[in-house]
Amino acid sequence: MKYLISSVIILTCLAVAKFLTALLESSFPAPLLGMVLLLVLLLTGLVKEQHLKPTASPLLNYMPLFFIPAGVGIIEHLGLISQNWTLLLTIFIVVPLTSVLLIGAVIAYFKGRENDS
């Protein structure tokens, strides 16, 4: 029964999100809208954490499994990757480095460099 309730909550959010994105002809990903809807339901207290856990916990625990097929799709683009490997390598290093430096500097500015514990 508890599995049924939590599954229904998750699937309802997903269905409503799909309906809304289809209605508005938006390219916004429906599962993300569903996530936001569910977050609002949790924050307003309409859905309680324990109602959600029975299905949400195993789904989250095995989530990496669900995007393995999508990741394997990379084999269709090996040509594009080998043609642009310098670009990909540059982005691979520069993007996370600048983000880490920027965020580290901003927070260190407000909170100090030393450990605040």
Added chain:
Amino acid sequence: MTVSLWWLCVPCIIALFLVLRFLNAKTQHATAKALSNPVCWAIVLTAALLVAFKLPYEPFAEHSKVLSWLLEPAIVALALPLYQQFIHVKKNLLLILISCSLGVINATLVASLICYFFAAPAQLSASLASLSVTTPITLLVTESLGGIPSLAAAMVIFIGVLGAIFGNLIFSLINIRNAQAKGVAIGTACHAIGTASLISDQPKAGAFASVAMALSALLSAIIVPILYPVIQHVLV
């Protein structure tokens, strides 16, 4: 291999992933743990197998659809950790929110600029616009931008491994020891794999990283689809 053997995809992926996850759980050293990331290796090994046996991707995707379908409800379920993290950090929420937004904007902006200088094709720059976020979200955002979701996912996973290995070195080089600064920076830029590397030996930074990871998932979903077309419009 005959066509009739395609049904083996799903059981093989599950078995491979569980074995890799088990081996990863056994590793103690932080760097070894990051390098033996089970998702990364499951994708690499499966892809290598398909390429080695000259198997096409399409029937593979067709027969492993069950797993891809489950991704949608799993993303909806991400609201739960997001909610659990929100109630923890009310006090610091504004600063973390601003930092995460800056990180997400920076990632999209820097990637777009680099693509511009390299004169990269549009499909490629769309694939690299959403890298400061957890893998399932990047798949969706990249698809909505017209990029290649699997390429974005691979980049995100590799960036996570990079952050897990070199994160601490960077912080000691720029002399930052504040747990909140470290955590939010790694959580936003290097998401789950970076965060996992912090949790074991720096629990306080790890907690901030979890919050930042959850927030950047939400922020990326909102910011990137709006920001990316604007940047492209300005650059072109």
